[in-house]
Amino acid sequence: xxxxxxxxxxxxxAMVVVSLLRRPSGDTAPTATSDTAPTRDTAPTRDTAPTAxxxxxxxxxxxxxxxxxxxxxxxxxxxxxxERIAGGRSDASARVDVVATLKREPHNRYDAxxxxxxxxxxxxxxxxxxxxxxFQPLLKEIEARKEVATCSAxxxxxxxxxxxGTGSFGVRLRLARPGQAPAASxxxxxxxxxxxxxxxxxWMAKGPAGRRGALKAAFxxxxxxxxxxxxxxxxxxxxxxAALEKAASLKTPAAKRRRLEEALAAIREDSVPDExxxxxxxxxxxxxxxxxxxxxxxx
Numbered sequence: 001x002x003x004x005x006x007x008x009x010x011x012x013x014a015m016v017v018v019s020l021l022r023r024p025s026g027d028t029a030p031t032a033t034s035d036t037a038p039t040r041d042t043a044p045t046r047d048t049a050p051t052a053x054x055x056x057x058x059x060x061x062x063x064x065x066x067x068x069x070x071x072x073x074x075x076x077x078x079x080x081x082x083e084r085i086a087g088g089r090s091d092a093s094a095r096v097d098v099v100a101t102l103k104r105e106p107h108n109r110y111d112a113x114x115x116x117x118x119x120x121x122x123x124x125x126x127x128x129x130x131x132x133x134x135f136q137p138l139l140k141e142i143e144a145r146k147e148v149a150t151c152s153a154x155x156x157x158x159x160x161x162x163x164x165g166t167g168s169f170g171v172r173l174r175l176a177r178p179g180q181a182p183a184a185s186x187x188x189x190x191x192x193x194x195x196x197x198x199x200x201x202x203w204m205a206k207g208p209a210g211r212r213g214a215l216k217a218a219f220x221x222x223x224x225x226x227x228x229x230x231x232x233x234x235x236x237x238x239x240x241x242a243a244l245e246k247a248a249s250l251k252t253p254a255a256k257r258r259r260l261e262e263a264l265a266a267i268r269e270d271s272v273p274d275e276x277x278x279x280x281x282x283x284x285x286x287x288x289x290x291x292x293x294x295x296x297x298x299x
Contacts (some may be wrong), residue, residue, distance in 0.1 A: 026280065066152055070127070071173075075168065075169060082092065102116075102117070104139050113132045115131075119171070190220075191224055195234070197228055211238060218231060
């Protein structure tokens with residue numbers, strides 16, 4: 001009799017469990033309403049992350065001729081995109097060369113002549129109301145051929161100096177207006193400009209390989225022997241200074257001595273002119289003598 005009662009209880013319990021498993025969960029998920037769904041007419045805010053605007057389906061682009069500077073408007077709405085494209089912010093103002101795309105927006109609700117400016121498929125602004133109508137015929141012709149109009153551009157600004165404030169990013173197009181003569185190609189840099197740029201890059205390089213790369217890139221472009229000698233002299237000073245600074249950062253005299261000796265060995269194997277090589281060696285040998293001086297005193 002007891003066995004029958006147990007079996008009956010188990011059967012009832014099984015029915016209850018099945019019933020609970022089949023019961024729908026408490027509240028169903030709420031459905032979106034017209035009060036919460038975003039509208040198409042929502043204006044972008046300063047901090048809104050921009051979305052990429054679709055380009056004309058094509059495999060061809062047309063690079064428009066360079067000319068005077070054409071300013072872009074509305075960049076304040078697209079600061080996040082510009083910051084990403086520029087590689088972030090720094091204490092110095094950015095100057096990043098890019099390629100911009102121009103695309104008509106004939107269905108723009110505010111201006112049927114609107115021309116949107118995109119960089120790396122991200123919208124970054126518009127042509128001004130004065131410039132947009134000027135480019136309409138040219139852009140229509142290009143789009144009719146299933147091509148995309150592009151032009152040279154530069155991203156500027158965007159500095160961040162902490163407590164001293166930040167600056168907004170801006171976009172400048174290097175673009176000849178229809179009917180305007182294309183800009184002449186810039187002249188090649190002078191020897192002095194090449195030397196100055198190479199010296200700056202060598203000082204900023206993180207190691208000997210980087211310094212040698214900057215030296216070679218400029219050395220091959222120099223037109224005069226005088227400029228080459230000047231660059232080699234600067235490179236000599238930078239290399240020795242780097243070796244001395246590295247030695248000074250080491251903790252023990254033995255480590256300092258080893259670093260200077262390694263620098264001396266590298267210079268003796270280098271192909272710089274003899275007089276520069278001798279100057280480098282003289283500087284490093286003087287540093288070694290100074291390092292040895294306390295030992296001689298102690299003895």
